[in-house]
Amino acid sequence: MTDLKFTRADFPKDFTFGTATSAYQIEGSRFGGCGPSHWDTFAATRGNVERGEDGAIACDHYHRWEEDLDLIRDAGLDAYRFSMNWARVMPDGVTPNPDGLDYYDKLVDGMLTRGIRPFATLYHWDLPSALADKGGWTNRDVAGWFADYTETIMGRIGDRVEATATINEPWCVAWLSHFEGAHAPGHRDIRAAARAMHHVLLAHGTAVEAMRAMGLQNLGIVTNLEGSDPIDDRPETLAAHARNHAIYNEWFLGGVFKGAYPQAALEGLEAHLPVGWQDDFPTIQAKVDWLGINFYTRKNVKNIGGQWPQVGFVDGPLEKTSFDWEIQPDRLRQFITWAAKEYSGDLPIYITENGMAGHDYLLDGQCQDDQRIKYLRDHFAAAKQAMAEGAPLAGYFIWSLLDNYEWAAGYEKRFGMVHVDFDTLVRTPKASWHALKDSLNG
DSSP, X not given: OOOOOOOGGGSOTTOEEEEEOOHHHHSOTTSTTOOOBHHHHHHTSTTSSXXXXXXXXXXXXXXXXXXXXXXXXXXXXXXXXXXXXXXXXXXXXXXXXXXXXXHHHHXXXXXXXXXXXXXEEEESSOOBHHHHTTTXXXXXXXXXXXXXXHHHHHHHHTTTOSEEEEEEOHHIIIIIHHTSOOSTTOOOOHHHHHHHHHHHHHHHHHHHHHHHHTTOOOEEEEEEEEEEEESSOOHHHXXXXXXXXXXXXXXXXXXXXXXXXXXXXXXXXXXXXXXXXXXXXXXXXXXXXXXXXXXXXXXXXXXXXXXXXXXEEXXXXXXXXXXXXXXXXXXXXXXXXXXXXXXXXXXXXXXXXXOOOBOOOOXXXXXXXXXXXXXXXXXXXXXXXXXXXXXXXXXXXXXXXXXXXXXXXXXXXXXXXXXXXXXXXXXXXXXXXXXXXXXXXX
């Protein structure tokens, strides 16, 4: 399996082919005056992260960014979706760090020099610890802090980036991190989760308004959508499935595009939302120019009884990645068409992340990641089918360029098209990188 079975000619001329990373996962938070983030303290707490690993060095992209941008250019990709580390830009959450601003300045210029179009993401989970100490996403003031950060970094690079996303995966920022406790800050508290789910959208809207005031355009949000299916048709199973879908897929799209939250989620969360939450929708609905969708997998839902939301999951029969995530390419097509029909309308949609963790290893200096090639081939085919059905799909960003720090999984899971030896930091393009290069340049 060496062929992705598509070429540029199979997509519109203006279709964007890109790859994506995030700052904390690749840069190395030890360098350049970067301040501590809540991921540093989460990782320093026993039991939170595999082997207690953190992003202090990661892929050392902070020093090796030129080599990494060369890999993007040489693959024939059009665009690079990167994020800025809030704690690097403002180590204490308030005061700008000249070294951090200079770094992102150089990074954007490096993309442009290589003919790579910069797609920036303001927040990919690296909240400064100083702001976490003040309540972080549970504190309504986070919207103002985020606007200040937005003005600081975009005042430096906003004139040269092609597109800007506010928040990456608000479900992970809020629910996974404040209700399930699986990501930083590691809370398991329904009131904290409800407030974070609202405040993350309020911060999104405030940042959009700040960027509009600066004259910036092509602004969006990146939502992660995850397929789910009920394991049977019993009423309690169907109700659990509806609650899971509402929390995961409908809450954030509903807030941004409809100024409303789904009732199936409100039944458990409304009592914990801040007073006057309904009055924030005019800000949350600040106009966006595009929608980003991150998609990886689907789950099989069961009702587990007990306290709300009574949602549990069981293993399914489909082929799985090394993360044990089921592979279901057609669900990507379904989500693209569903999101356009129900929420974003004619706005351009970008697949801002899609990829898989593989059982990847080097043999004689090569990494033959056939499962990833098949995964990408099938998901690109699903995206093409969504376009054939009329969806306004404008681009596709593969996750990820590099093997990197995979959050609570540490350095165990490899999502990259480029293998990284975490001892030597040597980069080795995998077979998937070569296949992509052949497809885009053939």
